[in-house]
Amino acid sequence: METLQTSQQTVHAPVSGGVSAVTVIPVTTKKQLAQFIDFPHDLYKDDKNYVPELFIAQRDLLSPSKHPFYEHSSLQAFLAFKGNKIVGRIAAIDNKNHNAFNKKNDGFFGFFESINDIEVSQALFQTATTWLKERKLSTMIGPVNFSTNETCGLLIEGFDGPPVVMMPYNPPYYSKLIEQAGLTENVSLLAYKIIPQYMNDRPYRIMEVLQERLARRNITFRKVNLKKFDEEVKKIQAIYNSAWDKNLGFVPMTDKEFEYLAKDLKMILDPEFCIIAEENGKAIGFALAIPDLNQILIKIKRGRLLPTGIFKLLLGKKKINAVRVLTLGVLEPYRKLGIDGCLYGELMKTGRAKNVAYGEGSWILETNELMNAAMLGINADSYRKYRIYEKEI
Template identity: 60%
Template sequence: MKKVIPVSNKKELANFIDFPHELHKNDPNYVPELFIAQRDILTTHPFHKHSSLQTFLAYDGDKIVGRICAILNNNHNKFNGTNDGFFGFFDCINDQETANLLINTAIDWLKEKKVVKIIGPVNPSTNETCGLLIKGFDSPPMVMMTYNPPYYVDLLEKAGFKKQVDLLAWHWDKTSYNDKSVQLLDKLQDRLKRSDVLIRKVNLKKFKEEAAALREVYNTAWDKNMGFFPMTNEEFDYTAKDLKMILDPDFCLLAEQHGKIVGFGVAIPDVNQVLIKIKKGRLLPTGLFKLLFGKSKIKGIRIMLLGVIDGYRKMGIEAVLYGNIIKEYRRKGLEYAEASWTLEHNDMVNRAIEAIGGDQYKTYRLYEKAI
């Protein structure tokens, strides 16, 4: 007899976080999320100061067979003038009945909040990990990107979900950034200089001031993107503090004109190369050593943030930021890079990535369903 229960104590929360490890233990591309990070985002993250969520576990007898999180994102609805609900942290055995039970439970919780549509997966918003992998199952996910087996697509679509939008991931290897790309980059940089737009590295000694300026750009550069809502100061600072621990200033570039930051690009080391070896995402007793000693062996980066404020787009700043990061990763002898994610209809950015040799190799999808 299958049933779904709300998570209501620490033990159940631990079971919720650990369930994917057991489900995907035989999948060589599965990367465990850090337990402490998952626990924090579900309980103490600044997101909870403006919004709410409820986690659920599905059981078949005494065995956990699925999980889901129902999410009411008040800031999203206020900013976009919508009345949407969300779901995330979705993991399930390959069984439609179980998937339907989980989804209907999340919908029932959201109906009580008077929402008219459910969107996902988001964990717990588009400012964190989001999207269901629908293309590119043959390699592990990059840092802070989602992963799921192919059958999840059928589970959601047979439950009545339709595509809302696709999110694209782009890949470079050692050879894909060619002389033509370098020549294009040089021409674009010369053009920017004539407009007094300079590209510089982040100043870690003034990180607090730099982060405040980046927050302003982030919250304006994405304002027309589907599903976007601005981060609160606390949310941005929370993310910036985490990223600073692994940030290489060579991969954090700012576009500046007359002292004003008008765009930025941030790439971080692909620590998933290490996390994939940390059992159940536990840093203790041995995972911390694997993380510390493995960092020096990381051979890839993910360009995870890139934005240019309105009025400075179409100048080539996006291509220059991407290009300089890719140029730097090659100089450092790294083997691969990913830019993710970009919206499928963001032609300007997608063309800039293609121009410098990016290969669109993974696709993630946000789904929606009227309720």
């Protein structure tokens, strides 16, 4: 049987009276892993905005034999109990590629979920801190599930609806639990809601003029070619690993990691929403918007595709009426030429043709003045805020 352990510690949090003592154990078996994945379903059972993660996807993400992250780094998942009842979970993460690339000594926590109980959250953070310190890491940053290439951030504003695809969701009380554990703000992230009828469509209106000017430099735009998917993935990976190298906490994705992500995205990808900019056939920028799969996942009980979830997924895809602008980037030598405006324009053009009700642009660093100005310039609404915390350990 595959195990997940890298630590065998068991933590008993000191609680007055001893009757309700919190016990934290490492996840080491398939049964415990299933309990780790399923805990949020029970925690959020009365929350109409909760979207369950697909069980099979979470299982693979947390299994060393399934995900390429574990070829260079490590993660230890933990479960918190009061008596025989699971009351919380957390994962401690040692991302060696992040530290090598950024010349840092950071540790991370992710997959945090807890009942509204400071004793539980303190025990979980204490356990994660101990695991990170054992590996001689000097900070704890999170919530980050592996790195900023994956789901990250804690929702702190905008609890009025379900999250869009690949964005986090949590109860409002989590920020208090995290701050009571001594963590403070590292950075905040913004999500923008874009409603076509209220948009300033200037990028769309000037797109043709920009494209004609760029064509004189042999810069053109096209949709992704799914028949040459593997070749397209390599082109996009080269842009991704270069265009975002100065972003907060960025770490280049390995070939296997990017291929893993691309394989997942291909299942929901609409090629009309994946635009590549090229100069003489060389990819120099791209934009990707993906359908908001959460509109279907919210209806799939406990994230199980069987017996009926698979049909909801297959039949519901055509009814999705929203997209998330997941990423848009241009290689540094080609910035300030209007390429990004054309990429936005192409996404707008496609969205209008497909009668998309709304889109979300996320996430954008709160300190990224250029991107925030661009969002506000098209009358997008900054409607959700997320936060990443940190603490010296």
